[in-house]
Amino acid sequence: MKLTIPAFVGRIAFSALAALIGAIFALPLLWFLFAPFNARAELGLALPDPWTLNNFVTVFGNSYAVQALWNSFIQAVGGVILVGAAATLAAYALSRSSIPGKGAVTYILLLFSSVVSGSAAMVPIFLIVSAAGLMDTHLAVILTFAGGLLPTAMFILRDFIDSIPKSYEESAMVAGASPVQAFFDVALPVIRPGIVVVVVWGFVNIWGSFLIPFILLRSDSNMPASVAIYSFYSEAGTPIVTLLAAYSLIYSLPVIVLYLFVSWKFGFRFFGGIKA
Amino acid sequence: MASVEFKNVTKSFGEFKAVADVSFDIGDGEFVCLLGPSGCGKTTSLRMLAGLETPTSGKILIGGEEVTHLHPKDRNIAMVFQDYALYPHMNLADNIAYPLKVRGEPVAQRHGRAKEVADVLKIGHLMDRLPSQISGGQQQRTSLARALVYPAKVYLFDEPLSNLDAKLRLEARGFLNHLQRDMGMTAVYVTHDQAEAMALATRIAVMDQGHIVQFASPIEIYRRPATTFVANFVGNPPMNLVEVEGAQVDGKLVLKAEGLTIAGLAMTDAIGKALTASGKLTLGVRPEHLGIAAAGAVNTITAPLFANENMGPESLVTVDRGDSARVTARIFTDDHLDLSKVVTLGFSAEHVHLFDSAGKRIPALGE
Numbered sequence: 001m002k003l004t005i006p007a008f009v010g011r012i013a014f015s016a017l018a019a020l021i022g023a024i025f026a027l028p029l030l031w032f033l034f035a036p037f038n039a040r041a042e043l044g045l046a047l048p049d050p051w052t053l054n055n056f057v058t059v060f061g062n063s064y065a066v067q068a069l070w071n072s073f074i075q076a077v078g079g080v081i082l083v084g085a086a087a088t089l090a091a092y093a094l095s096r097s098s099i100p101g102k103g104a105v106t107y108i109l110l111l112f113s114s115v116v117s118g119s120a121a122m123v124p125i126f127l128i129v130s131a132a133g134l135m136d137t138h139l140a141v142i143l144t145f146a147g148g149l150l151p152t153a154m155f156i157l158r159d160f161i162d163s164i165p166k167s168y169e170e171s172a173m174v175a176g177a178s179p180v181q182a183f184f185d186v187a188l189p190v191i192r193p194g195i196v197v198v199v200v201w202g203f204v205n206i207w208g209s210f211l212i213p214f215i216l217l218r219s220d221s222n223m224p225a226s227v228a229i230y231s232f233y234s235e236a237g238t239p240i241v242t243l244l245a246a247y248s249l250i251y252s253l254p255v256i257v258l259y260l261f262v263s264w265k266f267g268f269r270f271f272g273g274i275k276a
Numbered sequence: 277m278a279s280v281e282f283k284n285v286t287k288s289f290g291e292f293k294a295v296a297d298v299s300f301d302i303g304d305g306e307f308v309c310l311l312g313p314s315g316c317g318k319t320t321s322l323r324m325l326a327g328l329e330t331p332t333s334g335k336i337l338i339g340g341e342e343v344t345h346l347h348p349k350d351r352n353i354a355m356v357f358q359d360y361a362l363y364p365h366m367n368l369a370d371n372i373a374y375p376l377k378v379r380g381e382p383v384a385q386r387h388g389r390a391k392e393v394a395d396v397l398k399i400g401h402l403m404d405r406l407p408s409q410i411s412g413g414q415q416q417r418t419s420l421a422r423a424l425v426y427p428a429k430v431y432l433f434d435e436p437l438s439n440l441d442a443k444l445r446l447e448a449r450g451f452l453n454h455l456q457r458d459m460g461m462t463a464v465y466v467t468h469d470q471a472e473a474m475a476l477a478t479r480i481a482v483m484d485q486g487h488i489v490q491f492a493s494p495i496e497i498y499r500r501p502a503t504t505f506v507a508n509f510v511g512n513p514p515m516n517l518v519e520v521e522g523a524q525v526d527g528k529l530v531l532k533a534e535g536l537t538i539a540g541l542a543m544t545d546a547i548g549k550a551l552t553a554s555g556k557l558t559l560g561v562r563p564e565h566l567g568i569a570a571a572g573a574v575n576t577i578t579a580p581l582f583a584n585e586n587m588g589p590e591s592l593v594t595v596d597r598g599d600s601a602r603v604t605a606r607i608f609t610d611d612h613l614d615l616s617k618v619v620t621l622g623f624s625a626e627h628v629h630l631f632d633s634a635g636k637r638i639p640a641l642g643e
Contacts (some may be wrong), residue, residue, distance in 0.1 A: 177376035
């Protein structure tokens with residue numbers, strides 16, 4: 001195709017503008033990549049000179065911060081297992097069975113999902129967890145997140161399962177499988193990409209959350225990384241940029257690795273919750 | 277193999293009756309087609325037989341045993357689905373062997389059996405492929421293999437050929453016919469394609485709006501359609517139906533319609549009864565029983581030519597009697613037909629079908 005000169009100039013102007021906007025968004029990320037390796041990192045963007053791993057050494061010397069990463073891991077994995085298992089079973093039932101009013105149930109769930117783990121419900125959650133004697137435990141955080149994420153997870157999965165023909169399970173049952181066998185042999189493997197989406201989404205949510213663990217946990221030894229980041233602030237409240245940058249990079253790695261793993265293994269097929 | 281029986285089976289979805297008080301028997305070794313337009317209740321009937329739907333009322337028996345409320349897995353049936361329902365995460369060997377897996381057969385044995393069936397269906401060389409890596413025709417044969425891999429009492433087919441292209445469909449149809457001759461299986465086969473039903477069935481149940489309109493052998497349905505609905509559904513192209521005004525004159529039935537010249541027909545009691553109800557009758561003649569005739573001859577329909585389609589071994593000649601009341605003739609000639617603007621189509625009296633004002637067949641003399 002031959003471009004006319006005005007169209008050609010227009011293309012160049014558009015590309016330049018897009019590149020500029022892209023650069024603006026890329027700068028913080030560049031900072032995020034450079035600062036951890038810079039012994040004198042500040043808030044300005046600068047190439048490390050020399051490149052050093054000293055910041056990481058210091059961070060790993062902070063046992064509280066390292067323990068916090070492990071805590072984040074326990075809470076995220078625990079929550080994700082609970083959400084993944086419960087949402088799969090619940091969404092399957094909502095999609096396949098003929099419970100009257102199941103449509104209403106689904107939408108009410110969706111409505112509540114933003115409430116449970118939201119800040120509006122903080123006081124009741126605090127009171128419930130306190131009354132249950134679960135204050136300052138991983139379980140408190142895991143259960144709260146499971147409750148908060150489950151409705152949306154169910155909604156996403158139900159939509160996903162709705163789009164899978166019933167004839168898979170039907171053919172299995174006609175061939176002699178019980179409903180349970182049909183679910184595990186046929187339905188579950190077919191639903192798996194949907195479950196993976198929910199699991200990744202749940203993991204990212206829990207891994208990155210601050211408010212709930214901050215409120216439900218007391219002792220330093222239980223705090224997740226999102227809270228532990230505050231140990232890299234001086235007592236006056238100013239950040240120690242070098243350590244903060246190094247810790248942030250470590251903190252973000254699991255999510256990136258998870259994303260890459262899933263996208264390599266399953267291919268990312270994100271399914272929206274709303275059908276056309 | 278086993279017989280199948282439906283006793284007053286009704287299935288309602290809310291107000292809508294998908295299947296209304298249907299009763300029929302299928303003998304051991306019979307291949308029965310449920311034929312009808314979409315929404316006539318044929319698939320619902322099949323799914324009730326499979327146990328995938330529960331009848332609102334009535335009983336279903338397989339081999340003399342009541343199965344109305346039995347789970348599909350306990351019915352010992354096999355089914356081929358319209359979308360094949362091949363498990364996307366299993367290779368062909370595992371797909372075909374799945375029914376044996378749930379029956380607890382060891383891997384080596386069930387894969388051996390799967391290979392045997394697959395070889396018969398000419399997909400034996402594809403056993404380690406995934407369903408997404410084979411063609412539509414191969415997928416269809418895989419789903420067939422999965423149904424044939426274990427001995428079932430009844431084989432159910434839910435429009436298994438409708439996703440194939442025309443040539444493959446003919447090939448698969450021939451194969452199913454061969455299989456039926458070979459195995460003598462009891463089969464219930466749902467289709468909306470009358471040619472498929474004619475080719476495969478030992479008996480056809482023509483369904484309309486939840487009812488069975490006619491349940492008879494393909495020949496019977498072709499020769500003596502019970503209603504105008506059946507007449508219009510079976511045959512390619514379907515039977516020509518002409519609305520006529522009937523009256524008894526001098527002991528003969530005289531039929532009148534625009535462009536129609538017909539000799540008086542012998543009166544029978546059945547015709548007399550139909551006439552007392554209403555003089556509005558329907559005259560039916562199959563396209564293959566019409567030929568080009570001389571203008572003004574008896575037993576003819578004359579109307580302006582609408583279309584003249586040469587199909588190779590035959591020509592379809594359609595005349596338009598106005599208001600889209602068209603009459604088509606199948607003329608068996610591989611010559612080009614040179615026709616004038618107005619065409620006269622002739623038929624012989626023995627090929628005339630009569631239907632009363634309610635669309636029911638009036639038995640011909642000697643029926």
